[in-house]
Amino acid sequence: xxxxxxxxxxxxxxxxxxxxxxxxxxxxxxxxxxxDEDLRQLxxxxxxHSQLIIDQAGxxxxxxxxxxxxxxxxxxxxxxxxxxxxxKLFEFVKNDxxxxxxxxxxLSGSDDIDDKVRCLSMGADDYVTKPFHxxxxxxxxxxxxARSKQFEQMAFCDALTGLYNRxxxxxxxxxxxxxxxxxxxxxSLALVDIDYFKQINDTYGHPVGDQVLQRLSxxxxxxxxxxxxxxxxxxxxxxxxxxxxxxEQAATIMNGVLEKVRKVCFAKAGTExxxxxxxxxxxxxxxxxxxxxxxKRTDSVMYQAKEYGRNRVMTWxxxxxxxxx
Amino acid sequence: xxxxxxxxxxxxxxxxxxxxxxxxxKRRKDIQTIEAALGSDDFETIRVIxxxxxxxxxxxxxxxxxxxxxQIELAAKAQNQALIRDNLETLADxxxxxxxxxxxxxx
Numbered sequence: 326x327x328x329x330x331x332x333x334x335x336x337x338x339x340x341x342x343x344x345x346x347x348x349x350x351x352x353x354x355x356x357x358x359x360x361d362e363d364l365r366q367l368x369x370x371x372x373x374h375s376q377l378i379i380d381q382a383g384x385x386x387x388x389x390x391x392x393x394x395x396x397x398x399x400x401x402x403x404x405x406x407x408x409x410x411x412x413k414l415f416e417f418v419k420n421d422x423x424x425x426x427x428x429x430x431x432l433s434g435s436d437d438i439d440d441k442v443r444c445l446s447m448g449a450d451d452y453v454t455k456p457f458h459x460x461x462x463x464x465x466x467x468x469x470x471a472r473s474k475q476f477e478q479m480a481f482c483d484a485l486t487g488l489y490n491r492x493x494x495x496x497x498x499x500x501x502x503x504x505x506x507x508x509x510x511x512x513s514l515a516l517v518d519i520d521y522f523k524q525i526n527d528t529y530g531h532p533v534g535d536q537v538l539q540r541l542s543x544x545x546x547x548x549x550x551x552x553x554x555x556x557x558x559x560x561x562x563x564x565x566x567x568x569x570x571x572x573e574q575a576a577t578i579m580n581g582v583l584e585k586v587r588k589v590c591f592a593k594a595g596t597e598x599x600x601x602x603x604x605x606x607x608x609x610x611x612x613x614x615x616x617x618x619x620x621k622r623t624d625s626v627m628y629q630a631k632e633y634g635r636n637r638v639m640t641w642x643x644x645x646x647x648x649x650x
Numbered sequence: 651x652x653x654x655x656x657x658x659x660x661x662x663x664x665x666x667x668x669x670x671x672x673x674x675x676k677r678r679k680d681i682q683t684i685e686a687a688l689g690s691d692d693f694e695t696i697r698v699i700x701x702x703x704x705x706x707x708x709x710x711x712x713x714x715x716x717x718x719x720x721q722i723e724l725a726a727k728a729q730n731q732a733l734i735r736d737n738l739e740t741l742a743d744x745x746x747x748x749x750x751x752x753x754x755x756x757x
Contacts, residue, residue: 345710363673363706370669407698434705456708 353470354378354395358414359403361433365453368401369469370460372647385409389417392424396500400429401472404440419448419480425502428469432457453606465486483557494564499616501566504554512610513575514619516627517545520602520635522561529594535603536592544589548582572609572640579605587636602636610643617619658744662711664752673710674745676702681742684722688731696734697726730740 357379360363365381368621372379385406386471392400400418404411404467405546405591411431418424430451441452451465481493489497498514505512519525519541526534538561543564543622545555558564567575593601622641630639662670680699686697703719718741725733 361706364678364709365667367666367706374665405701430702434701455705459709464710467745482651 352376352378352543353398354380355401355466356382356391356395357401358385358406358411359401360384360406361403363469364403364432368459368462368631371420372463375463381574385411385417388414392418392427393565394504397427398473399466401466402429402431404431404433404444405435407409415444415447415449419617420490423496427623428473429551430465430469472493486539486557488542488546488563489554489556491558491564494554494558494566495616497554501568502610502616502619505610510569511571511632513567513570513607513639514556514623515566515567515575515579515605515607516620516623517563517579517603517605518627518631519561520631522601522603525601529592533592533594533599535598540589541586541592541601541603544586545582548585553578556566558584571627572607572642573607576605576638576640579607583636583638604630606630606637607638607640622629623629639642657714658747659749659751660711661751663754664754666710667752670710670750671716673706674748677715677741678745681745682739684734688734689731693726693729697723700724700726711750712748715741717742 350647353376355377357365357369359381362383365383369379369381374411375641380391380397382391386409388402402414404409404415413430415429418427418429425448428450429448431449432453432455433444434455436454444452449466450469453462453465471516475532477561481489483490519537522534522537525537538557541563542555542557545565549565550567551554552568554566554568556564567578570578582607587600587602589600590598590602604627606625606629608619608623608626614622626641626644628637629644630637633639664755669708680703684696684699687693687699700719700722704716704717704723707713707715707719718737721737722734725731
């Protein structure tokens with residue numbers, strides 16, 4: 326678990342410091358699909374001093390498996406592969422609801438204008454003819470990665486807090502659930518809702534309310550693990566996906582965060598310290614649970630945490646036990 | 651394809667130094683594979699090898715391997731044994747005489 330900072334000043338950073346878009350820019354992960362080992366080696370060797378992480382696949386089948394297992398920010402795809410053509414993978418990617426947004430650069434030995442037009446029409450972001458110069462390929466890769474990050478930030482980040490937004494979270498939730506079907510591990514979802522947030526806005530005004538949301542975002546990021554995905558779900562509500570984590574472990578983590586929150590001054594209104602608490606509901610992923618059911622279940626636990634007096638963390642198991650009596 | 655002495659000297663970025671011996675060795679094996687494929691009129695194998703050499707040669711710094719690879723690919727499509735043999739000879743001659751000078755990176 327990430328270090329819990331003892332001093333308020335240390336862990337109350339500005340939202341820019343926890344912006345997820347900054348975090349991904351350092352080590353973009355891309356996949357290189359080419360059946361020519363010499364060419365793969367050359368590209369990987371040339372890019373070794375860059376900050377890119379390059380995975381390689383020597384066949385269409387291998388690439389499909391890797392695209393499902395990992396998240397890539399760019400696909401470098403050779404078209405003329407044996408035994409299956411790169412076009413097969415191209416069509417597969419463009420027909421997949423999740424993968425079709427991943428930028429794709431075609432690497433091709435064909436200088437034929439019809440091939441270029443076909444690829445661009447199918448949705449390729451660029452077309453590079455072999456043999457290519459590394460500097461040119463690198464420039465094209467960097468340009469596309471930078472542009473897609475800008476788009477991603479606009480589409481998937483919450484402007485106020487710098488956290489991921491609901492849309493991004495939902496996409497990731499679906500991906501994690503699919504991964505969990507293949508490789509089942511405990512996985513928990515936590516909804517976090519600030520207690521009496523309306524009163525803060527009404528009493529101190531919206532600028533103070535915004536400050537509270539920003540500071541809570543920082544507290545969440547700083548006190549959750551690197552592997553936990555946190556997003557602003559809407560209004561004063563946040564959501565956390567905790568992989569490899571049981572409900573009980575998630576409750577321990579969220580109680581730790583709540584403990585921190587209770588000690589923090591979230592804003593100053595004149596001489597008055599603005600302090601908050603939150604209520605959190607946690608539910609683990611049960612087999613056969615659909616995404617909407619899981620969210621609804623977590624939401625119902627959070628609602629119960631509110632009903633039980635707020636300023637607390639509750640789990641689905643606790644709620645079920647309470648109901649059973 | 652006639653080669654002058656200057657064609658045998660190739661300047662390559664020093665960061666590729668460790669990859670070059672294995673790369674050139676594979677091209678020598680390509681020659682053997684193509685010769686065997688010629689014996690059985692397996693032009694598809696020859697085309698794939700030519701295509702691959704065309705794609706990688708210049709990237710490593712060997713423009714001639716790309717040129718020869720492109721010629722072999724075309725000749726294989728046309729099932730032109732004489733042209734394939736001609737280019738194999740050029741490639742073999744190049745591999746026997748090439749002198750690689752490793753330069754500081756310009757990237």
